[in-house]
Amino acid sequence: MSSISKSALAALYPQHLEILQQRTAEALQRGGFDHLVVPSGTLHYQFFDDRDYPYAVNPQFKHWAPLIRNPGSWLVVTPGRRPTLIYLQPFDYWHVVPEEPNGYWTEHFDIVVIRTPDEAQQHLPGDVARCAILGEPQSGIGEFAPNNPPTVISYLEYHRAFKTPYEIALMREASRIGARAHRAAERAFRGGASEFGIHLVYCQAALQDANDLPYGNIVALNEHGAVLHYMNRDRLPPKETRSFLIDAGASFNGYASDITRTYAFNRNGEFQALINAVDNAQQAMCAQVRAGFDYRQLHLDAHLAIARILHDFRLINVTPEVAVETGVSSAFFPHGIGHGIGLQVHDVAGFAESDRGGTLPKPAGHPYLRLTRVLEPGMAVTIEPGLYFIDMLLEELKDKGLGPSVNWDRVAAFKPFGGIRIEDDVVCTDGDPINLTREQFAAV
CATH class of the missing domain: 3.90.230.10 (Creatinase/methionine aminopeptidase superfamily)
Known part of the structure; x- marks a missing residue:
């Protein structure tokens, strides 16, 4: 059980989000992009087997929201707009389905719930060339393959050392x-x-x-x-x-x-x-x-x-x-x-x-x-x-x-x-x- 209250986190989170927005705007400007697109990551499967490795969320994704068990989701950040969370909540009777997004952070996002990974494409920005997409190669979907521009990553990772x-x-x-x-x-x-x-x-x-x-x-x-x-x-x-x-x-x-x-x-x-x-x-x-x-x-x-x-x-x-x-x-x-x-x-x-x-x-x-x-x-x-x-x-x-x-x-x-x-x-x-x-x- 956590000793920190949800109200305390709710009070601290808006400043954290504002700082991330400022950093993102500068990183995108330096890289010549309009949108930051971050996949949460996908499951990795063992070679010659059908067992998956423990899922590890993309750190660039969980920097924005406390979501650590949500493969197949996406984050879209466009300066001057509320960030969009594309949240995969699949129809699945084999595994526990993620519950509806809730908590102190959700009011700060536009949240779109999808049922299959492919549905994410219709909610991503229209021009993939204007997107800085940060993630591992296998997280890509359609044209949205991670390009991991060094200018954007260098800026975001350097400033990640400074904790809010x-x-x-x-x-x-x-x-x-x-x-x-x-x-x-x-x-x-x-x-x-x-x-x-x-x-x-x-x-x-x-x-x-x-x-x-x-x-x-x-x-x-x-x-x-x-x-x-x-x-x-x-x-x-x-x-x-x-x-x-x-x-x-x-x-x-x-x-x-x-x-x-x-x-x-x-x-x-x-x-x-x-x-x-x-x-x-x-x-x-x-x-x-x-x-x-x-x-x-x-x-x-x-x-x-x-x-x-x-x-x-x-x-x-x-x-x-x-x-x-x-x-x-x-x-x-x-x-x-x-x-x-x-x-x-x-x-x-x-x-x-x-x-x-x-x-x-x-x-x-x-x-x-x-x-x-x-x-x-x-x-x-x-x-x-x-x-x-x-x-x-x-x-x-x-x-x-x-x-x-x-x-x-x-x-x-x-x-x-x-x-x-x-x-x-x-x-x-x-x-x-x-x-x-x-x-x-x-x-x-």
């Missing part, structure tokens, strides 16, 4: 659902559940399953925490439970939360102390989400912070500065500090130089960073430092002649715990950042 108050409200609700489920998952871990059992507890607490969650849950016990995207989920609990890393989010009206926490079974042991050190550093990184701050620098600062922890816990034999310079820190922290988040878990235009295109480079030696822009008010990002004990990367240090930089006895003592990652969703403002994750953990 309506969007932040939806993301806050997604964070609330995720925080509630994370609490339940921790209880299951401390009760001795298996990875698969913890995953089921999480889904039950979130009231979401694989078709609803924004990404596949990472539920890793013990050394499995060293696999960054661990997905196996053992059905039986380990003989000894030492640690638990969970990276799992939730969805609300098409928007995502992305949350990671790490726990030690022994709350008084050295691994818990290491978690506490990473947690403190992570909160300091979240405080750096300030207008005008280069996200690339935040990533580099995070490496120095992790290297200091490695040094403090006697895991490395060199100074933090040397560990960063030589790449030793990257063996323990191999991924980026985070990414944009919103309609997609890894939101678009993370490298965009401007709304006309171009690319902002990643720092040398850091290939996995997903965001290189300067932070501005309205941007929502994740902050997710990690510290792992990954055999492959540690062996590479030896191959590079950097073995003496590492205290291998200390590493061996920590390897059975896998690793640590802590991740929050943070909104940049004109002042102090808003940590959506921490505020919701404090409330549940």
Whole structure:
């Protein structure tokens, strides 16, 4: 059950729609088009089979309305007019038919209900050449094949980084659902559940399953925490439970939360102390989400912070500065500090130089960073430092002649715990950042 009222969303939505209309008018003017046409997407079927993959709505479509289970529908936006929603409500006794459009947003659209996908053509603009059609190729119908003009997409995706108050409200609700489920998952871990059992507890607490969650849950016990995207989920609990890393989010009206926490079974042991050190550093990184701050620098600062922890816990034999310079820190922290988040878990235009295109480079030696822009008010990002004990990367240090930089006895003592990652969703403002994750953990 949502904690945000429909009246609150109704109050926030008109401003959101007005901003989307302004952005669309500018994008179309730049591209030389009169209409924005967005299909919601269609079902994909498995090769040599009649089973469909889970439907994923076109993000450009759900940006306008909270419709996430409506394949075969269309949106038409013409500057100066109310947007038109062409809503597929088929005659179908095999599946649940979408109910009539309803809610706080419907009064702002001209809504046409169709019964078959082909009927959409008669309600689309007359001149297809004047349409910017954004979607995947198989969403096309008749002459209306997606052309995805780069000028239009560059502008819309660049500005999608700046969330409206309506969007932040939806993301806050997604964070609330995720925080509630994370609490339940921790209880299951401390009760001795298996990875698969913890995953089921999480889904039950979130009231979401694989078709609803924004990404596949990472539920890793013990050394499995060293696999960054661990997905196996053992059905039986380990003989000894030492640690638990969970990276799992939730969805609300098409928007995502992305949350990671790490726990030690022994709350008084050295691994818990290491978690506490990473947690403190992570909160300091979240405080750096300030207008005008280069996200690339935040990533580099995070490496120095992790290297200091490695040094403090006697895991490395060199100074933090040397560990960063030589790449030793990257063996323990191999991924980026985070990414944009919103309609997609890894939101678009993370490298965009401007709304006309171009690319902002990643720092040398850091290939996995997903965001290189300067932070501005309205941007929502994740902050997710990690510290792992990954055999492959540690062996590479030896191959590079950097073995003496590492205290291998200390590493061996920590390897059975896998690793640590802590991740929050943070909104940049004109002042102090808003940590959506921490505020919701404090409330549940």
